[in-house]
Amino acid sequence: MAAISGKSAIVGVNEYPKRRDPTVTALQIHALCAKAALEEAGLTKDDVDGYFTSGVGGMPTVAMCEFLGLRPTYVDSTSIGGSSFVSHVGHAAGAIASGLCNVALITYGSTSWSQLTAIGTGGRAQGDYWDQFEVPYGPTTVGSYALAAQRYEHEFGGTVEKRAEVSVATRKWAQLNPDAMFREPLTIEDVVKSRVISSPLRFFECCVISDGGGAVVMTSAERARDLKQKPVYILGVGEAVSHTSMNQMADLLTIPAKVSGEKAFRLAGLKPADIQVAEIYDSYTITVLLSLEGLGFCKRGEAADFVKGQRTAPGGAFPLNTDGGGLSSNHPGMRGIFTVIEATRQLRGQRGKAQVKDAKVALCHGTGGSLSSGATAILSIESR
Amino acid sequence: MTTPSTGYRKPIPYVDEVSKTYWKGAQRGELLVQQCKGCGQRQFYPRPLCAKCWSTDLEWLRCSGQGTVHSFTLTYQNGQPGFREELPYVFALIDLDEGPRVTANIVGGKPEQVKIGMRVSAAFDWISPEIRLLRFRPV
Numbered sequence: 044m045a046a047i048s049g050k051s052a053i054v055g056v057n058e059y060p061k062r063r064d065p066t067v068t069a070l071q072i073h074a075l076c077a078k079a080a081l082e083e084a085g086l087t088k089d090d091v092d093g094y095f096t097s098g099v100g101g102m103p104t105v106a107m108c109e110f111l112g113l114r115p116t117y118v119d120s121t122s123i124g125g126s127s128f129v130s131h132v133g134h135a136a137g138a139i140a141s142g143l144c145n146v147a148l149i150t151y152g153s154t155s156w157s158q159l160t161a162i163g164t165g166g167r168a169q170g171d172y173w174d175q176f177e178v179p180y181g182p183t184t185v186g187s188y189a190l191a192a193q194r195y196e197h198e199f200g201g202t203v204e205k206r207a208e209v210s211v212a213t214r215k216w217a218q219l220n221p222d223a224m225f226r227e228p229l230t231i232e233d234v235v236k237s238r239v240i241s242s243p244l245r246f247f248e249c250c251v252i253s254d255g256g257g258a259v260v261m262t263s264a265e266r267a268r269d270l271k272q273k274p275v276y277i278l279g280v281g282e283a284v285s286h287t288s289m290n291q292m293a294d295l296l297t298i299p300a301k302v303s304g305e306k307a308f309r310l311a312g313l314k315p316a317d318i319q320v321a322e323i324y325d326s327y328t329i330t331v332l333l334s335l336e337g338l339g340f341c342k343r344g345e346a347a348d349f350v351k352g353q354r355t356a357p358g359g360a361f362p363l364n365t366d367g368g369g370l371s372s373n374h375p376g377m378r379g380i381f382t383v384i385e386a387t388r389q390l391r392g393q394r395g396k397a398q399v400k401d402a403k404v405a406l407c408h409g410t411g412g413s414l415s416s417g418a419t420a421i422l423s424i425e426s427r
Numbered sequence: 428m429t430t431p432s433t434g435y436r437k438p439i440p441y442v443d444e445v446s447k448t449y450w451k452g453a454q455r456g457e458l459l460v461q462q463c464k465g466c467g468q469r470q471f472y473p474r475p476l477c478a479k480c481w482s483t484d485l486e487w488l489r490c491s492g493q494g495t496v497h498s499f500t501l502t503y504q505n506g507q508p509g510f511r512e513e514l515p516y517v518f519a520l521i522d523l524d525e526g527p528r529v530t531a532n533i534v535g536g537k538p539e540q541v542k543i544g545m546r547v548s549a550a551f552d553w554i555s556p557e558i559r560l561l562r563f564r565p566v
């Protein structure tokens with residue numbers, strides 16, 4: 044185990060409960076969630092000396108610290124897409140373990156539903172140099188994931204029927220979450236018969252578009268033991284980046300999860316079989332399959348078999364995305380923070396009907412961009 | 428050679444110092460990639476150095492224009508002007524016979540007939556007075 048392992052803990056979390064809220068702004072969500080997460084921890088804004096966020100303006104932490112009245116001495120606006128907030132957990136763990144800060148606050152807020160943002164299908168404008176070799180051809184976010192899904196079908200014979208297991212299992216978890224955006228029953232046939240968005244990916248294989256956000260508060264393991272909540276310790280973290288243009292992705296079926304996961308497991312001194320509940324960014328069904336393989340839960344090409352027969356549904360052998368995930372619960376644009384919030388609540392034993400029994404070790408994993416980045420965190424109720 | 432299009436509504440590439448040789452080649456109907464004199468690596472897109480060994484000693488290699496479909500998607504939803512009128516269009520990754528992988532649309536056939544492993548050939552279409560854009564057609 045590495046020096047970072049077990050040295051910090053999550054002591055407060057909060058998730059904005061509404062999925063469609065035209066009365067709220069993204070900045071309000073940051074503020075309300077930050078306040079609630081600190082209150083849950085039994086800390087105040089004046090305790091915060093480390094602040095982390097992404098997705099707000101050109102200087103995210105500067106802008107948000109002004110807005111929230113924070114004056115931290117450690118800030119981090121790492122922006123690697125939807126995985127950013129899992130990455131922030133890793134960076135906060137390192138900063139706390141090395142004494143660079145003691146109370147870290149991570150916040151996120153977005154109103155994609157209210158603003159009618161076409162997250163996956165909006166098409167891209169030219170901004171950066173490399174765009175001239177991709178944007179003229181009409182890339183979309185879902186299209187990038189579809190390239191991987193098409194290749195997956197070609198190499199391993201995975202089909203929409205097989206990928207649909209993920210959508211259906213995730214919907215079952217959403218039915219146990221009163222806040223989830225979509226809770227109606229969903230069948231394999233519903234997924235298979237839904238319209239193609241970007242072949243081979245279909246409508247019910249794509250995450251929802253919602254409003255929302257959340258906050259996470261972390262501190263040192265010692266201080267955590269004196270606070271209001273049962274501490275959830277950070278045992279291992281890892282992150283990786285690989286490409287932004289799909290033509291630069293060396294292997295469409297090996298995502299950054301492989302590198303970030305190996306590092307997180309190594310730092311934690313654990314292996315995939317030790318994980319009792321997993322929260323894995325499910326932007327699309329294919330994202331889940333490639334993440335399960337990359338993180339080492341199954342071998343390359345075996346994820347479709349791994350999720351077969353509703354193994355990831357409530358009561359299944361591998362509880363996955365127990366809040367209903369991005370596929371059914373919420374996806375305001377960058378959902379990584381929700382994997383951390385849900386894993387924390389599971390480990391505290393606060394999930395009611397959706398509680399995974401005796402869960403002591405959880406894995407959070409975020410994927411950002413077009414399979415571009417990965418960030419992994421392994422959490423436990425025991426500091427070890 | 429097609430004539431410059433007037434009603435073209437899709438994004439037109441911004442050419443800069445690093446990429447201008449590539450786009451000059453495209454004007455002549457040539458598909459150019461960089462080859463590193465240090466390690467032999469061939470790369471697309473162009474850069475001021477070799478992304479593998481960081482040598483700045485790079486030369487341009489004219490490719491045959493022949494390639495194989497590595498993966499593709501039929502895009503059924505994209506609200507952008509120019510694309511929304513052409514749904515479904517084929518967004519594809521092509522492995523050039525010379526090695527590098529490029530992004531392009533596959534045109535000149537039924538989108539539903541595109542398959543991974545299919546052989547395709549480069550074609551260039553004028554989309555503005557300065558820009559001739561790479562596309563691929565089934566062989």
Ligand SMILES: [Zn+2]
Binds near residue numbers: 463464466467477481
């Ligand atoms: Zn080189």
